Amino acid sequence: xxxxxxxxxxxxxxxxxxxxxxxxxxxxxxxxxxxxxxxxxxxxxxxxxxxxxxxxxxxxxxxxxxxxxxxxxxxxxxxxxxxxxxxxxxxxxxxxxxxxxxxxxxxxxxxxxxxxxxxxxxxxxxxxxxxxxxxxxxxxxxxxxxxxxxxxxxxxxxxxxxx
Ligand code: GDP
Ligand code: MG
Numbered sequence: 033x034x035x036x037x038x039x040x041x042x043x044x045x046x047x048x049x050x051x052x053x054x055x056x057x058x059x060x061x062x063x064x065x066x067x068x069x070x071x072x073x074x075x076x077x078x079x080x081x082x083x084x085x086x087x088x089x090x091x092x093x094x095x096x097x098x099x100x101x102x103x104x105x106x107x108x109x110x111x112x113x114x115x116x117x118x119x120x121x122x123x124x125x126x127x128x129x130x131x132x133x134x135x136x137x138x139x140x141x142x143x144x145x146x147x148x149x150x151x152x153x154x155x156x157x158x159x160x161x162x163x164x165x166x167x168x169x170x171x172x173x174x175x176x177x178x179x180x181x182x183x184x185x186x187x188x189x190x191x192x193x194x195x
Contacts, residue, residue, distance in 0.1 A: 034083065034084060034085055035082070035083075035084040035085070035116045035117070035195050036084065036085045036087065036114055036115045036116050036117075037077075037084050037085070037086050037087070037115055037116065037117050037118070037119060037191055038086075038087040038089055038110070038111035038114060038115035038117075038118050038119070039051060039086065039087065039088050039089060039090070039118075039119045039121060039149075040089050040090075040104075040107050040108050040111045040118060040119070040120050040121070040135060040139070041090070041120060041121030041122060041135075041149075041151075042100065042104065042122075042123070042129065042131050042132065042135075043090065043100065044123070045121045045122060045123045045151055045152075046121060046123070046151040046152060046176075046178040046179070047088050047089075047090040047121055048088055048090060048091065049178035049179055050119075050121065050149070050151070050176070050178040050184070051073075051075060051086060051088040051091075053178055053181060053184060054075070054077055054079075054086060054184065054188070055075030055076075055077060055086060073087055073088045073089070073091035073092060074086070074087055075088075079188045079191075079192060080192065082192045082195060084116075084191075084192075084195070087110075087111070087114065087115065089107035089108075089110055089111055090107065092106070092107060092110065100131060101131055101134060104131055104134070104135050105134075105135075105138065108135050108138045108139060109138075111139075112138070112139070112142040112144060115144065116144070116145075116194065116195065117144070117145045117146075117147065117191050117194045117195070118139060118142075118144055118145070118146045118147070119146075119147050119149050119187070119191065120135065120136065120139055120146050120147070120148050120149065120168075120170065121148075121149045121151050122148065122149070122150055122151065122165065122168075123150075123151060123152055124150040124151060124152045124153040124159030124161065124162070124175060125152045125159070126161075127159075127160070127161035127164055128161060128164045128165060128167065128168070132168065133167075133168070136168040136169065136170065139170075140169055145171065145194040146170050146171065147170070147171075147172050147173075147174060147187065147190045147191055148165060148168060148170035148172065148173040148174070149174055149176050149187055150162065150165055150173060150174070150175045150176065151175075151176050151177065151178055152177065152178075152179075153175035153176060153177055153182070153183075154177040154179070154180050154182065158175065159175060162175070172190050174186050174187045174190055
């Protein structure tokens with residue numbers, strides 16, 4: 033079966049930017065009818081000799097009145113159920129938040145490979161919060177810039193190691 037990679041993370045960390053960059057034009061447009069998200073959340077990706085489906089869990093529509101935390105929990109559950117490898121994205125400019133810690137603890141219990149993408153690191157210097165992120169206990173960490181396309185290849189290399 034085809035490998036599935038899911039991107040999970042708080043709103044605004046850069047999930048969709050990464051998704052669009054990695055997906056290029058190979059995005060499957062989800063049917064626009066009631067009950068189906070209008071967002072483009074699935075993409076078929078080719079990286080080196082690997083093919084996989086990438087899911088942007090942030091594009092899954094929230095249930096009405098859902099808090100950020102419960103939305104995040106639902107996204108993490110979907111990722112845990114469907115993905116072979118999970119990219120957990122955090123914001124290298126904002127640093128670690130309580131929601132990040134909650135999501136990390138859900139993901140750690142899932143026994144699936146998780147790559148921490150510390151995004152918005154647009155220069156060669158570490159995020160000022162880089163060492164704080166070790167607390168999340170993720171097996172690998174990559175600093176990325178989704179907008180500047182920095183280290184995206186390194187991130188995908190880490191992902192495909194687990195296929
Ligand atoms: P999402 O809510 O996690 O899907 O986040 P988006 O992909 O929509 O990005 C949120 C905002 O962060 C947008 O204004 C992006 O342009 C910006 N952004 C995303 N990645 C980066 C990055 O690597 N560096 C910087 N400086 N901004 C970024
Ligand atoms: Mg998004």
